């Protein structure tokens with residue numbers, strides 16, 4: 001019998017039956033391909049050191065510089081090298097970045113080794129935990145960050161911004177000058193620390209008034225000193241930690257003679273003491289008075305703490321960790337964004353003048369939440385600054401399952417083959433670039449690298465459809481920044497006062513400023529690296545219309 005005369009199954013069941021082995025073979029083939037895909041096939045820059053790798057070159061440089069160069073040579077996913085030739089993927093492809101954030105808590109965990117350092121500062125807080133623990137804690141905290149709660153802090157933000165304006169005006173008056181160069185970043189950090197102290201746990205730092213406070217000093221530049229400008233041997237140290245059990249690493253880091261970490265330990269000890277004292281007072285207040293009028297986050301959480309529902313109750317150590325997170329995650333990020341906002345506006349004087357006009361048109365120094373929300377240029381400025389200058393330029397992840405990354409643009413491999421999705425094995429480490437997403441020309445057009453707040457406006461000059469969630473500045477998905485509404489309102493309120501009252505222009509120092517990533521996007525004058533964050537701008541009185 002000829003082959004062609006073999007009976008061909010014609011009914012649906014038989015067709016399905018025949019399709020099963022074919023489908024199974026296809027699935028098996030895909031799984032095998034995923035498993036056996038070798039990341040060495042992904043292109044990346046040459047690396048001269050097997051021992052140190054080349055990740056540190058990127059983290060120690062100006063944010064975005066090397067990333068852009070590598071993307072133009074190798075594509076939007078680049079293979080870098082950690083010490084001992086371990087692959088690290090630099091992820092800049094927009095679809096892949098979104099995918100990582102969306103599945104962060106389950107599949108793309110925090111980087112194990114870097115997380116040990118965050119743990120020293122924060123304990124078992126939200127930005128340090130993964131999986132179900134993370135989901136539970138986030139559910140408890142979310143109500144404290146709702147739009148209604150956040151609105152109630154506007155008066156405080158306006159007052160603190162007013163204090164900063166007064167301080168800089170006093171500086172000009174006492175020097176009897178109309179303008180002077182001021183290191184804006186230093187006072188900005190103090191002003192936002194004062195705000196977060198009250199907002200988070202009703203604590204008065206009075207940092208802007210120059211009150212000596214051990215905690216203020218301990219937290220000054222702490223993230224930059226811990227994570228900023230890593231050296232090759234720091235990356236080697238991290239890699240060696242990867243071979244050790246977690247308990248031994250924790251022992252080494254907490255008891256070892258590492259100056260950076262000793263400073264972090266000291267800051268943590270101080271913060272723990274202060275927060276534990278405040279916490280005890282709040283718990284007594286919450287249980288005795290049932291005072292629902294207090295809006296600070298600690299009061300809100302304390303009320304939850306007295307809840308009868310076990311699942312909705314934070315433990316003592318979780319409460320302390322949460323408060324430390326508010327100070328660390330909420331302060332440097334916001335003050336940095338504000339500092340970069342002044343820098344961008346100083347470099348764009350016409351736009352600064354237009355924004356000032358919009359502020360003066362309000363005829364008030366105490367705008368309501370609704371008024372701030374309705375201000376076209378103010379919101380366009382905040383969105384554009386957050387796009388161009390994301391406080392966290394890069395986040396670190398480690399895959400805990402085999403995954404396939406979807407890609408916006410096909411990726412060319414070393415052998416010339418193009419792939420439209422990238423299989424990545426479990427355990428792979430990744431640097432996920434928020435900055436690359438925010439400046440990607442496929443999303444933002446050919447002028448993606450330029451500061452242009454008007455890109456947020458439609459043809460009628462009104463705020464268009466895009467909003468704060470269109471950039472990756474606050475992350476995305478299950479780990480999206482809990483405090484984004486706080487940050488946006490605080491930045492709006494501060495810019496309203498600062499631009500309304502004062503005028504900012506570049507100085508000789510600000511022309512030299514570079515953007516250091518690694519930790520928080522920090523403005524640094526390279527030849528004065530030891531001085532830490534600096535943004536020297538010329539500050540003068542604004543012309544009142």
Ligand code: HEM
Nearest residue numbers: 126127329330333334337391473474475479481482483487
């Ligand atoms: C401009 C200011 C801010 C920026 C750019 C920013 C950015 C971010 C980003 C990118 C993440 C996600 C990190 C990741 O996926 O690994 C994050 C998480 C977080 N942020 Fe912010 N943040 C800002 C302000 C704040 C403020 C004011 C607070 C609190 C008052 C805050 C609290 C948090 C917390 C608790 C998390 C962890 C969320 C989670 O893991 O579920 N942030 N932030």
